[in-house]
Amino acid sequence: MYFNVEIYWLMEILLGIKINEKLYLRNPEDTVLGRKILKHSVELIYKLGFESFTFKKLAEKIGSTESGIYRYFENKHRLLIYITSWYFGWLAYKISFQTNNLKNPKIKLQKIIKLMALPIKDDKQTSYIDEGLLHSVIVAEGSKAYLTKQVDKDNKLQFFKPYKDLCNLIGDIILEYNPKYKYPKSLASTIVEVVHFQNFFMHNLSSLTDYSKNNNKVEIVGFLNNLVFSSLDKK
């Protein structure tokens, strides 16, 4: 138990995942209850979907009370943004780390696409959050973090910085590969979004994709590589 917490702090420093302080009332990383909230909210959102997920159900799951969770998060939407921030921070770290030693920007971009489309190979027990579940939650629920009437307010509070940072990171490598490319930002956000909804369609509305049941995740990588590099290599 204590060991995991320590490991978490190590990862935190290593990962450099900084989560906007305005997202929470009380830092969930600081207490056992807070960490339980994070871990089990991912599990429960995965299980019930964000609409049916409530603080009361979460409280029951972790043996606390509704108001216990309200001490950490103002509402469930902020918790969702917290989770997506964590995800994008973690992804950006993973990408930085694994592309750091690479020189060729083409190989960098291919690595990025792979890391996003085929998640969880390493990071077995890096932290108390199950990254496999987290990825599924982001695919199905992530866009609900910004598809609201308060986007503008939330954006002004910098809540989407981790997402933007990731897109900027990808956008920079795109320009490194092709300095004349006209749409680096749009292509970067398109890569992220396409990975997510093609994943969703593959699992839930498969006739909207071309992937075979067995090799599906690999084929998303194929589609994205084709899409990205044909656009970047166009003379």
Place this chain on the structure above:
Amino acid sequence: MYFNVEIYWLMEILLGIKINEKLYLRNPEDTVLGRKILKHSVELIYKLGFESFTFKKLAEKIGSTESGIYRYFENKHRLLIYITSWYFGWLAYKISFQTNNLKNPKIKLQKIIKLMALPIKDDKQTSYIDEGLLHSVIVAEGSKAYLTKQVDKDNKLQFFKPYKDLCNLIGDIILEYNPKYKYPKSLASTIVEVVHFQNFFMHNLSSLTDYSKNNNKVEIVGFLNNLVFSSLDKK
């Protein structure tokens, strides 16, 4: 009033927008109240966002009661699917109509991208639904129709047929243009989704895109044409 209704029926036949009967308890097209529900729900979802939209508020707006609306729709999610069905049916019709006379599949695809990215030039008063508002609602709320835990059930009830039909229509033209292309379905769904979320980002999280404030909609067309044709033209 009667005139609009007649026009609507004409459009309905002309458009061939067939909406799944399981989506409603009572056909909203058949009554004045039903048509009011459709028209004003688009307006109210646009104004409040889907989360804050309720049948009670809608009832107040149109001078009816909550249970009055429940006689037409089982819940607000079904109403959202109804609206998205209407949108994709209308889009598919528009596309079929405007590409019918075209021979060159490249020009067809370009027309499709234009029609989706630059909505509402014609269709001033074709029906009682404001297509301009409808487009905005689809951009911000459309994906919530399928991003739920009941996708699978809803899919088995054929609720997403209009979306799939549109993607198949686009996928067929993609194959017409390049019969050897490996990802016609994924590219088709990608076109639809990219148009929508690039539109959303442009208005709400503009740093995720490359479009200038003035010419933005045209530039989405530029980005998509680049993306689609560089992929399809790759040797």
Place this chain on the structure above:
DNA sequence: TTTAAATAATAGTAATACTATTAAAATAAA
């Protein structure tokens, strides 16, 4: 040791998403 500050649980509220009951109106049968 008393007091204050922080923490947590209990109970409460307005609003939401529906349902069930009852009333009124339209339609059909006798």
Place this chain on the structure above:
DNA sequence: TTTATTTTAATAGTATTACTATTATTTAAA
């Protein structure tokens, strides 16, 4: 034409949700 029947609609009700306020308990400082 009257009565029965079905349809339509409004009123009232309920469980749940998303919070808030109050009260109790623990911890820490003076």
